[in-house]
Amino acid sequence: MRLKEAGELRLLQEIRKRHSLFSAAFAADPEIVVGIGDDAAVLSPRSWQTLVTTDMMLEGVHFDTSFSNLASIGYKLVSVNVSDIMAMAATPRYLFLNMAMHGDTDIEDFWLLFSGIEHGIRMYDLKLLGGDLSSSTGPCMLSATLLGTSNSFVTRSGAKPGDRVYVTGSLGDSACGLEVLKRLSQESRQVIKAIDFIHEFRPDAGDSISFEQGISSSMDFSTALPLIKRHLAPDARASSAYASAATSMMDISDGLFIDISRLCDESAVGVEIFMNRLPVSSEMTAAAGLLGLDAEMLAVSGGEDYELLFTAPSDIAEGDLPGATCIGMIKEQGRFTVSSSGQRREIQPKGYQHFANT
Amino acid sequence: MRLKEAGELRLLQEIRKRHSLFSAAFAADPEIVVGIGDDAAVLSPRSWQTLVTTDMMLEGVHFDTSFSNLASIGYKLVSVNVSDIMAMAATPRYLFLNMAMHGDTDIEDFWLLFSGIEHGIRMYDLKLLGGDLSSSTGPCMLSATLLGTSNSFVTRSGAKPGDRVYVTGSLGDSACGLEVLKRLSQESRQVIKAIDFIHEFRPDAGDSISFEQGISSSMDFSTALPLIKRHLAPDARASSAYASAATSMMDISDGLFIDISRLCDESAVGVEIFMNRLPVSSEMTAAAGLLGLDAEMLAVSGGEDYELLFTAPSDIAEGDLPGATCIGMIKEQGRFTVSSSGQRREIQPKGYQHFANT
Secondary structure, three states: OOOHHHOOOHHHHHHHHHHHOOHHHHOOOOOOOOOOOOOOOOOOOOOEEEEEEEEEEOOOOOOOOOOOOOOHHHHHHHHHHHHHHHHHOOOOEEEEEEEEEEOEEEHHHHHHHHHHHHHHHHHHOEEEEEEEEEOOOOOEEEEEEEEEEOOOOOOOOOOOOOOOEEEEOOOOOOHHHHHHHHHHHHHHHHHHHOOOOOOOOOOOOOOOOOOOOOOOOEEEEHHHHHHHHHHHHHOOOOOOOOOOOOEEEEEEEOOHHHHHHHHHHHOOOEEEEEEHHOOHHHHHHHHHHHHOOOHHHHHHHHHOOOOEEEEOOOOOOHOOOOOOOEEEEEEEEOOOEEEEOOOEEOOOOOOOOOOOOO | OOOHHHOOHHHHHHHHHHHOOOOHHHHOOEEEEOOOOOOOEEEOOOOEEEEEEEEEEOOOOOOOOOOOOOHHHHHHHHHHHHHHHHOOEEEEEEEEEEEEEEEEEEHHHHHHHHHHHHHHHOOOOOOEEEEEEEEEEOOOEEEEEEEEEOOOOOOOOOOOOOEEEEEEOOHHHHHHHHHHOOOOHHHHHHHHHHHHOOOOOOOOOOOEOEEEEOOOOEEHHHHHHHHHHHOOOOOOOOOOOOOOOOOOOOOOOOOOHHHHHHHHHOOOOOOEEEEEHHHHHHHHHHHHHOOOOOOHHHHHOOOOOEEEEEEEOOOOOOOHHHOOOEEEEEEEEEEEEEEEOOOOOOOOOOOOOOOOOO
């Protein structure tokens, strides 16, 4: 059945029904005064601060349904918004959704997309409090607004000279995953699209993917899939372990160099990045080698890592910040990389820019 | 110059610059802790409740650039969100924008759209606190999220038997305006598109518009333009005059009959609507007559009126609710219209439904 045969009201009723499955928690949340169903949701937050972020995802720009299944896309929509709230050291709470899909879309695809969103809602312990559903004459267009609460948020502007610079996880995986996806053979593209990265993601060491465009070698699933998952269905990093130590924080969405430059702008400081300390995964290094890509370039300029980038005073031990790696030092001014031999180079902030790349 | 030549960063810089023109008020708002520029905005509302609404507008679905200029579209995006907050008897405050346009869009068109949004921001005394800007491979897609604050909001669920039913303004103007637009001659379409409905709207009695599709007569500007403005660039109604009296409230976005049915559902009550009390404008009656449309049908089923629909106890005098007309009475059960001769008919809630109409 297609969406235009089902109709908006039936979809909304079904969303409300599914929603009741996990809305038992609503009654237990005294901060929700009015939930879904009125002209607006009403909240009565007990925290000192309410945080708001909003992000868009468009078919053909932010995602490609030829290799991404819709469950991953729905989950990513939630993750990227959660990442912004986490990046302020706050607690993600209330989600508002806008979804526009073509009337010819199969209703199964709608529910696949929604299942990814639901998975995100459960994973991050959010509550869906409203939104808007529309037909589209063209591509699928999604946006979400997420509210968070905090009693002690962290901005981009608190970094001080002498602070250390940290990142969580590993850098460049998502960008490398995208490069892998772009080069897949038609056959492997179908295999990847069929994988449910959010519910049952288990790389199988026995399988491998193949490429087109003159790349003769194949790549093990165990190398490719973690990178592809990082691109198609990224998890947002929890920031609570760093909240009390961090002097400034943001998430890396456009690439390390452009994002650390923004943090330095807002904090009016400089930085030195120790290139030999950048955390990279063995999968990324292996895949980049196989595809002839510059792993270091992917790590510093690759977008959509959704890792946390933060600064903390030098008297905090790296061991007290589990999951984070010290990659540099905040300075009075200047923005430089420092190689293992001590060579300094000025940082060139480069990253994805909408319109400029169309 | 096209958007793809300007690039996202330049647009964002320019928005920030324009923004500073009206952001002097920001410093005076102690409830804004962090504004535009970090991962999320941070608010510290002093009111008891925070309200959130979100709405989408898509080219080809919600608007047609062949007769609507982009300034009107931007203003309408703000108005429809403000209307939702007003409908809860709350104060609209903080706006978050998502805008996606094709890279081939002329940059002048982007600023025309943004000028309409800016006009809304000023008109309703809002603050723009964040958003997302993206290229689109297809139609223009807009969404906005608006936060409001309140110490005594009004929902759809408080109507009691014996309460009177009120609407503000007049009904059916927007739907009638759309019917006029659909029938315009190619020449008149260009004339209408060139009119700036938000900044300098003055119907000129001397001019008239012409139709195609075998409608021989023309229509005075003074009849057509107020209806067209109601469709292309509606104003949201202020609700403060009704807040203390209202037992339930919502805005009419899908048509009186479908929306009063929703209010009755949420309040678990019935209603009688006095058909001879429905407020209709002289322009709507005249235009409907000229086009052979049923004015009463437009008044009860026409969408996008963005008038307020509310109930108030019977001991409140209509004269104490300026701008509102009593159109009915809340009953224990049943939903009926009552004609001037006393004839009762069951209300058939009909309205626009996405997907079903594609």
